[in-house]
Amino acid sequence: MSRMITYAEALNEALREEMRRDENVIVFGEDVAVIGGAYRVTKGLLEEFGSRRVLDTPISEAAIVGMAVGAALIGLRPVAEIMYLDFLTLGMDQLVTHAAKARFMSGGQVKLPLVVRTQYSLGRVHASQHSQFLAPWFLNVPGLKVVLPSTPYDAKGLLKSSIRDDDPVLFIESGVLYSTKGQVPADEYLVPLGRADVKKTGDDVTIVAVSRTVIEALKAAEKLMEEGINAEVIDPRTINPMDWDTILNSVRKTNRLVVVDDGHKTGSISAEIAAKVVEEAFDSLEGPIIRVNSPDIPVPSSQPLEKTFMVSAEKIVEAVLKII
Amino acid sequence: MSRMITYAEALNEALREEMRRDENVIVFGEDVAVIGGAYRVTKGLLEEFGSRRVLDTPISEAAIVGMAVGAALIGLRPVAEIMYLDFLTLGMDQLVTHAAKARFMSGGQVKLPLVVRTQYSLGRVHASQHSQFLAPWFLNVPGLKVVLPSTPYDAKGLLKSSIRDDDPVLFIESGVLYSTKGQVPADEYLVPLGRADVKKTGDDVTIVAVSRTVIEALKAAEKLMEEGINAEVIDPRTINPMDWDTILNSVRKTNRLVVVDDGHKTGSISAEIAAKVVEEAFDSLEGPIIRVNSPDIPVPSSQPLEKTFMVSAEKIVEAVLKII
Amino acid sequence: MSDVIVVGETSVDEYCDVGLTPREMVDMLKQMLEIRRFEERVERLFLVEGELIGPCHLYLGQEAIAVGVIKALTNEDIVVSTYRGHGHALARGVSMEMLMGELYGREIGTCKGLGGSMHSAMYVKKNILMATAIVGSGIPIAAGIALGLKYKNSDNIVTCFFGDGAATTGAFHEGINMAAVLKLPVLYVCENNQYAYSLPFSKSFAAGNVAEFASGYGLRSYFVYGNDVISVYRASREAVEEVRKHKSPVFIECRTYRQKGHGVYDRALYRPKEEVDEWLRNDPVMKFSRRLVELGVLTEEELKNIDEDVKEKVEKAVEIARKAKVLEFGELFKYLYSSR
């Protein structure tokens, strides 16, 4: 049995199920309790689980992440919400210098089963300070796990796995995907961390895409099909750790790679994927690896400009055609 | 006329000269005035320029960077010191979401001629929380310029250019290099931002290395010479904007590339360089691009473990031999 | 509140002692009306016409603060604003077309359409040097501006607006402590509208009020009834003088109320109806216009005329903004760096 539900609803179900399953799971952050989150992902949790387990906090991002670190150290499984990925710049010390390192630097004495949930708002006319896709930074933070779901199915299954995971997980949602719908089983399931998903198989070219751009990549693959090009579309889902096997095997099969994500091109997730592939599968490559990204400028507010700014199916098609 | 002086002394001279030259240059940060900085880079500035221009601040990294933003907005040229690169995690909002974006998001109304000086301490037994090489993050922040000098000569010339630059500059020094000596002209000179330096010419392989690892790369090149391999060593010096021409031209000549920096491998500066080269100069490449980096774990404190952890000339030699 | 100067509502009898001419008071009312009608129109453009989209935070109910504080400043004094900044901009005299143009994402906008509503108040020609959308972040930036002003021996000061929610950010603490320790000429104005998005002030801040807490930094601190423009002006004038003279920070908390939701789409059902009603009865625009009529400074007729003029002006701004063009995408790259 499965139903069509939205990405936001899928996340909400994941939280509910894990909170029912494990008393140690608690949720806190700005506006998560009484109104159920700025984007309603935590809707109804206060009503079901009460104010002991679902807490509205002041506007104190560093303390929110820090509190998650402390709660995890004492054995809870906190799920902290940071309303926008941009605001995580205020919690970087706690996330990067504490959550990701406490286990290692103590010689393995502690574990930190915490989740920081957040979302990036590129595509919603939010301007430079509310549209940053900062995910690539966290590739470079060993000790963290980083998850970016692209479908309601993945969103639910990955969030459940993240909550059960014993390590700190940064869970980055896509704001524009909240309202997108997809099939989600009524029965419980998990999607494991660290495993990519082949969203579409193909032989001619591999397209690796992350989060929102997976949807664009799939549209691009459809258009390419019309031109007789059969693209394989891979969604890593977890970027740290990355499922290199799936990506490398695909490139070894297709011999061509286009990498796509919503970040600025320079220093992007796509850069890491390209670098790894050229390092490990150079001999399989029959052409350059093309990256499709946002340009290296902040995000403009004006809607038509933002649209031009963003990765689209058209840009992906164009990139594929360059190397085929 | 030139003298042998240390990297720290060279930086100190740069600050002095620019402060003499331009009344708008002021310096502030933790412990920069009375003791002249934790690593004495600002030594003597208080005595020469007085407490109006050289200010000790409380331990408030966000406010230090924020104050630099404000001071720049009103026409000063602040040089703010963040004692360790690790502590910049506390000032990310101000640096990334304000300094780097204010000009763009206001439609070009303002300019922000500020410098944030900091240093990374990998190699000094400082453990996980004081040894992070976070430079790769800033590749992905358009609007910032990012400078990492490897020699006393570059340190001085680049810091002077950074202070004169009208845009926000993140100036990342290497703690272990402070005491290294090099020739520095007695007469005034500048090193322009955005221009790489070919530290050694060669035909067989290109080694691009950043900051401290430039020294290791040069040692590696010497050893390789003994084996008849003539490596070209390039120091980008500014990683944002990167001098792609110099790097690409070198690879087009040598057809082989090893990239080196002090960061964790995944998501490193080296990743971006590899990705760009494979995108732009694929046909010139005769083998995979190898990255030489720190492993993907936090930095251990114990000295022998830290040593094993770090990039070394030996590891660079090994990498070159793999692709030659 | 031992360490705090409390400024309650100003009675009509006291109006004459304030030192404002009737003309000035009418101008202040006109500014308040401009903000009121502008924001009402913007709300409709979002919710009824659906012509505007994205985040937008209305200033409705807080008009007395922007107008009262800014009246106490010179044009050369610097202002640091926020995402809830339309009111600050209009009180500073930013043109309605440009402000509306920014909301429409047009090239004629204050930020050429690159900032949108949340940054629309950033307009350097009117000395508004920042409009940040990150809660609290303007506070250290204002300290830096003040450092620059002091360094240059300027007589100007900087005024930094923020909300009650900002009082719980690290930036608030670091910024105000920095300004206090370094003795920087900043006027900090906390517009306490009693909500940070859905969070009521009592659940947000451990202290009973922000003014008293701020006095803990050794600052002179005011607690002001923020729905009375004359009270806000009186306190601000005194505070501004203090900042200018002593080159040290001063703090003002204005108690007010957010008449609408946090953002334009928020219906704010989390607030008790009686509370909302109580504050609506104390609407700052109504209050001030009634007083001016009472005082004989203005007739009902004149008031109506002013209001009609303002509405027309707003409508014209909409027309102009609607028709204006969007920047070419290629132009954007020009705004990244000043130098290359």
Added chain:
Amino acid sequence: MSDVIVVGETSVDEYCDVGLTPREMVDMLKQMLEIRRFEERVERLFLVEGELIGPCHLYLGQEAIAVGVIKALTNEDIVVSTYRGHGHALARGVSMEMLMGELYGREIGTCKGLGGSMHSAMYVKKNILMATAIVGSGIPIAAGIALGLKYKNSDNIVTCFFGDGAATTGAFHEGINMAAVLKLPVLYVCENNQYAYSLPFSKSFAAGNVAEFASGYGLRSYFVYGNDVISVYRASREAVEEVRKHKSPVFIECRTYRQKGHGVYDRALYRPKEEVDEWLRNDPVMKFSRRLVELGVLTEEELKNIDEDVKEKVEKAVEIARKAKVLEFGELFKYLYSSR
């Protein structure tokens, strides 16, 4: 300091009323001596033998605080420590070999040599769950631990140590406000040694003292003479009871003095000689040992014997640490993740 409970030096006459047995007091002195001799030895290992390297922050002069506060806790109460943590660890009963082993970077160290001096106090078996080297960052982490304790209806509390410099960080403000608003059982202990590296307290913090400022969050707050272990203990016992009973944060500022430089290599020439001398005359270890002798709880002879024993213990720890082995590099990867 109207809102603050001041606890000055305790006179010998009052010792009998404190509720500590002579045995307990001698044990406290022994702990203080352990810290003293350990730190003195460490200093020599850095500066004379040159056997240790890297950053290291000595606890010399602050011994009364760690010992006095921790004596007021149960072993199950949680402690959050800092880079200046050797004293906290020893007062909690962490073995000297393990602590010294950590400084030597050996596998027998509290953190297997991965943490070094700055994190050496992090030892979970003694319920020290964090030793952070980022100033102020322990404050919100302690709030989170307290949230967990409260959630589990535990009777335990968490005690969080930090310095005067931490009081100017954003984390201090956000963390304490959070703990106050959510009513979390944390005892915040500010060890005000009057310097943050080279910065004297008066140039760091806008308020005259941290205790009074903290009372602005609505907390009960103590201002304690920190060089008297009995005063620290008395205040802490009361504060701990309060936290345990009301499940709300309480604040203690202990005034003390950093007898040495900020780090072991810092000669701290920036401090006035008279100030240093004055505080050295009030050395907490000398003070307490003199009192115990005065009180007849201890003879000079016994004191000397205890001291000799402690020194021997320190020397043994050095021997063991020196000879211990370093972890294999390959092992490090095991400590990255708990699960894969």
